[in-house]
Amino acid sequence: MMDISIDGRDLVTLENFFDELEHKDQRKILMSSYRRAVKPLLSAAKGSVPKTSMMGLYRSMGTEEIPGDTAILVGSKMNTKTLRRSGGKKYVGKVWYGHLVEEGTKLRHWRKGKSTGVMPASHFFRDAISVTEDQVIGIVAEEWYDEIERFINRTIKRAR
Numbered sequence: 183m184m185d186i187s188i189d190g191r192d193l194v195t196l197e198n199f200f201d202e203l204e205h206k207d208q209r210k211i212l213m214s215s216y217r218r219a220v221k222p223l224l225s226a227a228k229g230s231v232p233k234t235s236m237m238g239l240y241r242s243m244g245t246e247e248i249p250g251d252t253a254i255l256v257g258s259k260m261n262t263k264t265l266r267r268s269g270g271k272k273y274v275g276k277v278w279y280g281h282l283v284e285e286g287t288k289l290r291h292w293r294k295g296k297s298t299g300v301m302p303a304s305h306f307f308r309d310a311i312s313v314t315e316d317q318v319i320g321i322v323a324e325e326w327y328d329e330i331e332r333f334i335n336r337t338i339k340r341a342r
Contacts, residue, residue, distance in 0.1 A: 196330045203333075209252050211333055215325035216254050217245050222317050223256060226310035231283075239283060257307065258283075280307060 200208060224243055231240045242258040250269045258280030286303030 193327065196327055199334065200330055207333065211326070211329045212252050213247055213254065214332075215322060215329045218325045218329075219318050219321040220245060220254070220256050222314045222321070223310055226314050227257075227307050230304075230306040230309060236283065239280060242280075284308065 200211065203211075224245075228240055228243050231243070233240050239258050244256075244259065246255045246259065247253075248255060248268055250271060282301060283304055284307050285305075287301040289300050290298045292298060
């Protein structure tokens, strides 16, 4: 069960202000609130990755916005670039490889028949999600309202 608390802000006014914004400003607010809300998830996932043998995986944990969509990818990424498609548009994205550590692999062989071994499944990310799911869901709404207030404050400062 999730606890919901209401603070003293005028939520209706903030929601009306958000509805009147242009789509690009709405997207900026949502992306920022999503990034802030998933920080506990990233911390929990990083905490369960063994830093001695998987430092590259530990360093690659992060978020990436999906171009043209109001969503983010959360997980691990490599520095290798690849061509991705979203909504009919092509863009250069990063290769996500945490699923190999998460789900493990079967016995693999090189072309010359030599075995590269088996990677056992660790389920580090699934465990992090189950631990922080309620916390992240609770933070999203709070961060959304906070980000609208930050946007209003930035707009007021620019107008001066």
